[in-house]
Amino acid sequence: xxxxxxxxxxxxxxxxxxxxxxxxxxxxxxxxxxxxxxxxxxxxxxxxxxxxxxxxxxxxxxxxxxxxxxxxxxxxxxxxxxxxxxxxxxxxxxxxxxxxxxxxxxxxxxxxxxxxxxxxxxxxxxxxxxxxxxxxxxxxxxxxxxxxxxxxxxxxxxxxxxxxxxxxxxxxxxxxxxxxxxxxxxxxxxxxxxxxxxxxxxxxxxxxxxxxxxxxxxxxxxxxxxxxxxxxxxxxxxxxxxxxxxxxxxxxxxxxxxxxxxxxxxxxxxxxxxxxxxxxxxxxxxxxxxxxxxxxxxxx
Amino acid sequence: xxxxxxxxxxxxxxxxxxxxxxxxxxxxxxxxxxxxxxxxxxxxxxxxxxxxxxxxxxxxxxxxxxxxxxxxxxxxxxxxxxxxxxxxxxxxxxxxxxxxxxxxxxxxxxxxxxxxxxxxxxxxxxxxxxxxxxxxxxxxxxxxxxxxxxxxxxxxxxxxxxxxxxxxxxxxxxxxxxxxxxxxxxxxxxxxxxxxxxxxxxxxxxxxxxxxxxxxxxxxxxxxxxxxxxxxxxxxxxxxxxxxxxxxxxxxxxxxxxxxxxxxxxxxxxxxxxxxxxxxxxxxxxxxxxxxxxxxxxxxxxxxxxxxxx
Numbered sequence: 001x002x003x004x005x006x007x008x009x010x011x012x013x014x015x016x017x018x019x020x021x022x023x024x025x026x027x028x029x030x031x032x033x034x035x036x037x038x039x040x041x042x043x044x045x046x047x048x049x050x051x052x053x054x055x056x057x058x059x060x061x062x063x064x065x066x067x068x069x070x071x072x073x074x075x076x077x078x079x080x081x082x083x084x085x086x087x088x089x090x091x092x093x094x095x096x097x098x099x100x101x102x103x104x105x106x107x108x109x110x111x112x113x114x115x116x117x118x119x120x121x122x123x124x125x126x127x128x129x130x131x132x133x134x135x136x137x138x139x140x141x142x143x144x145x146x147x148x149x150x151x152x153x154x155x156x157x158x159x160x161x162x163x164x165x166x167x168x169x170x171x172x173x174x175x176x177x178x179x180x181x182x183x184x185x186x187x188x189x190x191x192x193x194x195x196x197x198x199x200x201x202x203x204x205x206x207x208x209x210x211x212x213x214x215x216x217x218x219x220x221x222x223x224x225x226x227x228x229x230x231x232x233x234x235x236x237x238x239x240x241x242x243x244x245x246x247x248x249x250x251x252x253x254x255x256x257x258x259x260x261x262x263x264x265x266x267x268x269x270x271x272x273x274x275x276x277x278x279x280x281x282x283x284x285x286x287x288x289x290x291x292x293x294x295x296x297x298x299x300x
Numbered sequence: 301x302x303x304x305x306x307x308x309x310x311x312x313x314x315x316x317x318x319x320x321x322x323x324x325x326x327x328x329x330x331x332x333x334x335x336x337x338x339x340x341x342x343x344x345x346x347x348x349x350x351x352x353x354x355x356x357x358x359x360x361x362x363x364x365x366x367x368x369x370x371x372x373x374x375x376x377x378x379x380x381x382x383x384x385x386x387x388x389x390x391x392x393x394x395x396x397x398x399x400x401x402x403x404x405x406x407x408x409x410x411x412x413x414x415x416x417x418x419x420x421x422x423x424x425x426x427x428x429x430x431x432x433x434x435x436x437x438x439x440x441x442x443x444x445x446x447x448x449x450x451x452x453x454x455x456x457x458x459x460x461x462x463x464x465x466x467x468x469x470x471x472x473x474x475x476x477x478x479x480x481x482x483x484x485x486x487x488x489x490x491x492x493x494x495x496x497x498x499x500x501x502x503x504x505x506x507x508x509x510x511x512x513x514x515x516x517x518x519x520x521x522x523x524x525x526x527x528x529x530x531x532x533x534x535x536x537x538x539x540x541x542x543x544x545x546x547x548x549x550x551x552x553x554x555x556x557x558x559x560x561x562x563x564x565x566x567x568x569x570x571x572x573x574x575x576x577x578x579x580x581x582x583x584x585x586x587x588x589x590x591x592x593x594x595x596x597x598x599x600x601x602x603x604x605x606x607x608x609x610x
Contacts, residue, residue: 063458
């Protein structure tokens with residue numbers, strides 16, 4: 001186990017010093033990266049450009065560039081999207097924010113507490129619990145979707161918020177990451193000192209340890225957020241009521257009706273664009289945290 | 301880890317004196333409070349579903365006569381016999397295995413190449429490339445499939461010149477069109493995991509190698525790649541799991557392509573069977589799939605770990 005945090009920027013500075021490379025290999029490297037930048041960004045660029053076009057313009061105008069009235073069309077599309085079926089799309093966005101936001105927040109706290117206890121306390125069956133959690137990492141959430149549906153239908157809770165929200169709280173990978181990070185970044189001496197000062201274990205965790213574990217917590221939060229935001233099978237199998245859909249399931253439903261209702265195409269495209277913006281912003285804004293948290297998980 | 305454990309044991313063993321006995325008890329209570337929420341949720345939403353699915357898969361529905369009320373009775377392994385006879389299901393398993401054998405190495409190879417380039421002195425604008433390559437990870441599978449579905453389609457695609465000639469959504473290519481979508485989403489994510497572990501390698505090692513006359517390519521091949529193998533294994537396990545679970549992309553692409561059947565991947569087969577509804581058979585599919593995933597990733601972990609330790 002090695003030390004977890006190397007801020008990417010400073011580490012990069014150290015790494016980029018080296019002997020002069022030939023112009024050829026520099027050019028080759030830049031060429032490879034340049035071509036793949038096009039590969040990764042063109043689809044997103046197309047989505048942005050296309051969401052600024054009215055229905056017929058999509059096929060008639062240059063596909064990868066804007067039209068003269070792109071800005072006004074974009075806002076017109078946006079307003080139509082938000083008004084369609086009494087603001088169903090806004091409801092979906094709010095649902096996704098609730099499932100993913102609240103789910104990831106609670107899930108992170110729960111996983112952090114468990115991982116922290118596994119790292120910092122000796123207790124009976126500790127290794128058994130950790131191994132069970134680890135095998136949980138290998139059992140993918142999608143394999144559980146149908147069994148979860150069967151269980152929830154036994155207690156008549158399918159087609160409710162809870163059916164999607166509650167199973168999303170469990171993140172075995174979060175526990176794994178929290179344990180590794182807590183073991184490496186929370187010194188025992190500090191906990192001893194807190195105990196001598198008479199602080200309770202819980203209080204020490206929430207006031208001292210969580211601060212030291214912050215990069216790991218942000219990482220767990222972000223990855224669980226993405227996992228819930230992207231989750232498709234569970235809502236697909238659990239939910240019938242459109243008003244409960246997360247945005248991915250809603251767009252999927254609209255997309256599969258395009259052949260009957262052609263105007264949905266515009267809504268699907270701009271809706272897809274609107275739904276990925278929050279995630280991209282979250283990742284860019286928080287990247288300082290998750291990139292150092294990531295190295296903790298992979299270095300092990 | 302070992303040192304941490306040793307440092308802690310005296311505290312709990314000292315629990316005999318009256319003062320610390322109280323402390324030991326409070327520690328135990330704290331552990332219970334820390335572990336209980338996760339343990340309860342894990343039991344309810346991970347363990348219980350698995351057990352319940354196994355029970356369901358051992359039942360079978362029987363009717364008295366043609367119109368009698370359906371009744372669930374114990375059917376032993378009869379559902380599993382059906383699973384093993386189900387050719388569509390095994391075809392779907394074969395399809396995702398073929399997918400995985402090709403897509404996972406390509407994706408991880410690219411991720412490793414990009415990570416090594418980011419870590420080399422050859423590039424400028426590293427921060428930009430890192431973010432540009434990672435951006436697709438923020439796109440959910442469903443949305444990525446919708447987007448690429450439009451890009452593949454002959455009428456809407458900005459690359460109409462290509463898509464009117466090559467049928468990306470036809471039976472012979474659609475599996476690889478899905479592979480492209482999955483690769484597009486996950487290369488950057490895997491690249492970052494490998495890159496993060498490259499950054500954790502102490503630079504003194506490279507300096508020593510350079511003094512010995514090693515070139516950058518040799519350093520990458522002989523030092524960097526062996527040292528980041530654990531990270532590659534981690535991404536490999538997650539990719540194998542993801543491949544066997546393929547659902548969102550093919551299910552979404554079904555509205556663009558008629559070549560994707562309702563049992564195209566194992567999870568699609570589970571979904572289709574559950575919608576019939578034939579829960580007992582769908583549960584048996586789920587159990588077989590979860591077991592296969594678990595075994596495959598476990599075997600992969602063991603096999604690669606042995607190689608690493610040799």
